[in-house]
Amino acid sequence: MTPNAKRTLGHIVLYIVFILIAVIALFPILYVFLASFRTDEEIFKYAFPFTRDTILPVRWTVENYITIFRDFGFGMAVMNTSFVVLVLIPVNLLVASLAGYAFAFYNFRGKNALFAVFMISFMVPIDSVALPLYTMITKMGLVNTRWALILPSISNGLAMFLFTQFFRGIPVSLLEAARIDGANLREVFFRIVVPLSVPIFITAGLMIFVNEWNNYLWPLLVTRSPEMRTIQVSLAYFKDENETFWSLVYAAASISTIVPVLLFLPLQKYFVQGITAGGVKG
Amino acid sequence: MQSSLEKTSFQRSIAKAAPYLLLLPALAGILVFKIYPIFSAVITSFIRKGAFSLRTYEILFKDKTFWNSLMVTLRMNVVMIPLQIVVSLILALLVNSEVKGVGVFRSIYYLPVTMAIAVASVTWALMMNVNNGVFNSVLSIFGIPKQGFFTDAGQALWSIVIMATWKGCGYWMMYLLAGLKGVDVSLYESAKLDGAGFFTTLFKITLPLISRAMLFVVVANTSANFLLFAPTKLITEGGPQNSTNVLMYEVYKSAFKNGNMSRAGAITAVLLGLIIILVVLQFLMMNRKDVDA
Numbered sequence: 001m002t003p004n005a006k007r008t009l010g011h012i013v014l015y016i017v018f019i020l021i022a023v024i025a026l027f028p029i030l031y032v033f034l035a036s037f038r039t040d041e042e043i044f045k046y047a048f049p050f051t052r053d054t055i056l057p058v059r060w061t062v063e064n065y066i067t068i069f070r071d072f073g074f075g076m077a078v079m080n081t082s083f084v085v086l087v088l089i090p091v092n093l094l095v096a097s098l099a100g101y102a103f104a105f106y107n108f109r110g111k112n113a114l115f116a117v118f119m120i121s122f123m124v125p126i127d128s129v130a131l132p133l134y135t136m137i138t139k140m141g142l143v144n145t146r147w148a149l150i151l152p153s154i155s156n157g158l159a160m161f162l163f164t165q166f167f168r169g170i171p172v173s174l175l176e177a178a179r180i181d182g183a184n185l186r187e188v189f190f191r192i193v194v195p196l197s198v199p200i201f202i203t204a205g206l207m208i209f210v211n212e213w214n215n216y217l218w219p220l221l222v223t224r225s226p227e228m229r230t231i232q233v234s235l236a237y238f239k240d241e242n243e244t245f246w247s248l249v250y251a252a253a254s255i256s257t258i259v260p261v262l263l264f265l266p267l268q269k270y271f272v273q274g275i276t277a278g279g280v281k282g
Numbered sequence: 283m284q285s286s287l288e289k290t291s292f293q294r295s296i297a298k299a300a301p302y303l304l305l306l307p308a309l310a311g312i313l314v315f316k317i318y319p320i321f322s323a324v325i326t327s328f329i330r331k332g333a334f335s336l337r338t339y340e341i342l343f344k345d346k347t348f349w350n351s352l353m354v355t356l357r358m359n360v361v362m363i364p365l366q367i368v369v370s371l372i373l374a375l376l377v378n379s380e381v382k383g384v385g386v387f388r389s390i391y392y393l394p395v396t397m398a399i400a401v402a403s404v405t406w407a408l409m410m411n412v413n414n415g416v417f418n419s420v421l422s423i424f425g426i427p428k429q430g431f432f433t434d435a436g437q438a439l440w441s442i443v444i445m446a447t448w449k450g451c452g453y454w455m456m457y458l459l460a461g462l463k464g465v466d467v468s469l470y471e472s473a474k475l476d477g478a479g480f481f482t483t484l485f486k487i488t489l490p491l492i493s494r495a496m497l498f499v500v501v502a503n504t505s506a507n508f509l510l511f512a513p514t515k516l517i518t519e520g521g522p523q524n525s526t527n528v529l530m531y532e533v534y535k536s537a538f539k540n541g542n543m544s545r546a547g548a549i550t551a552v553l554l555g556l557i558i559i560l561v562v563l564q565f566l567m568m569n570r571k572d573v574d575a
Contacts, residue, residue: 011381014376014379014381015381017376018376018384018387021373021376021387021391022387022390022391024448025390025391025393025394025448025452026390026393028394028397028402028405028406028409028448029393029394029397029405031405031408031409031416032401032404032405032408035408043408043414044413044414045414047413047414047415047416047418047419048414048419048422049419049422049423050416050419050420050422050423054416054419055416094307095307095308095311096308098304098305098307098308099304099305099307099308099309101304102300102301102302102304102305103305106300106301106304108298108301108302111301114305114309117309117312117317118308118312121312121316121317122502123498123501123502123505123561124316124320124505124554124557124558124561125505125506125509126315126316127509127511127530128320128505128509128550128553128554128557129315129316129319129320129323129550129554130533131323131533131537131543131546131547131550132319132320132322132323132326132547132550133315133319134537135322135326135543136318136319136322151315152315153315154307154311154315155307155308155309155310155311155312155315157312160308185300210395210396213398214396214397214398214399214400214401216398216399216400216511216512217511217512220515221538231398232398232400232401235400235401235404235516236516246408249404250404250405250408253401253404253405256397256398256401257396257397257398257401260396260397261393261396264389264392264393264396265389268385268388268389268392269385271456272388272456272459275456275457275459275460276459276460276463276464
């Protein structure tokens, strides 16, 4: 075989591997999406033998989507999750980028110790302290309020870390030049640092979005009444005393999934840039 | 002159305080909502009726359910953590190759990450359903009998491992890819000229050079997986025969089903201790590798 033929063959094998993994990655997402357009009866009826009808809807219906909003108050869950996300993204970005700015551009006493505190905090997920946090939120009288969903997440160690790493790549001379021209801290930050850091703001914003949109354990603990439930918590309530309405669960699951996917696909270019440039390099 | 000097010294003290002021909101959030709860969990577990006591732990350590739950957690993670790291590394190496359309595949591999763990749980519960799930349906083509998956005491834990690996690896892939992007390509080329094979290059060049990304992935993956809770809560409720009853679910049950806060606090403390010991060990082992390289 010529070296060229060998290379082509290698590429073909590589693409086959790529496509196989892509099928594994995509299948469950597509399957739940397709299931959301079927009735409960239909999902189960065509399981055996395996045919086209096992996966594709025979009679497409949007009834499931109508039912979750009309009869199960899913709109409220979407509102609650959206509210949490819309508050937390700007707050988180501001808090984390200011801290990243301090770590990247200042030398101060206790810097290393403080940085270590942040590192530990983002490597130990919030779920590990869910119980003591719950006790604390109860004492503060905040259970079953939106504050309980928002407050514990206002400071995100991972976002802070990404900002610090990214800001370190910005030449200090740029900031000094602006300082000499009389710009104050606020102006330096918003007019010079922020415009240079768009990819990392998008990356951190997306991560915060995905984390909060998909958060399960904490909202499960602190939401008590149906009006406070988030999307993820609501998934367990599409049932009556006797049975779970699976097709409704899949309609809600599809809505939960499609939003981050639609956000991620157009922004993924920045996302990779953000992690690569700012992230945990070798 | 005088006033301008004063202004300068005032500015100087502002400049000195500036980094602390910038850090204040982030630090306050972490101290109040993360560091303090860690200490409070540990301290509360040692207090009974207002005095120091080891009674909670005495009861806990005599409790068979706790030991079984600890074993389930360990058994799951001993398999799941290395599996996820190897798969993530393979994915990262694949999407790091310079072929056309690789960006599309990178995005596709990340998509399971954007699916919520609760959603992934109900989705896999449907697909792995014994009587009418699509997995058994596909297996029937090959004449393989119906598998129990989440309803089989021998398979349930591994079904969760497969589901969590499917959902998690894209995330870790991104960080390893970031590490790989930082490796100088000329190093691969010179290794190739020296006649180094794929595995020699991987272990002697690639892995040592991405050790920081790898350390982050190993540590963060460990703590995330030890806290995995949603599949147990939503699919198996700890069963069948307690085979998926992980510690985090035991915490949840103690606190919110049985109202036994001190037991829940003690298990939280054990879980935190376990994670911290593992993380410290990983730091020590992997940092030493750094020195060697």
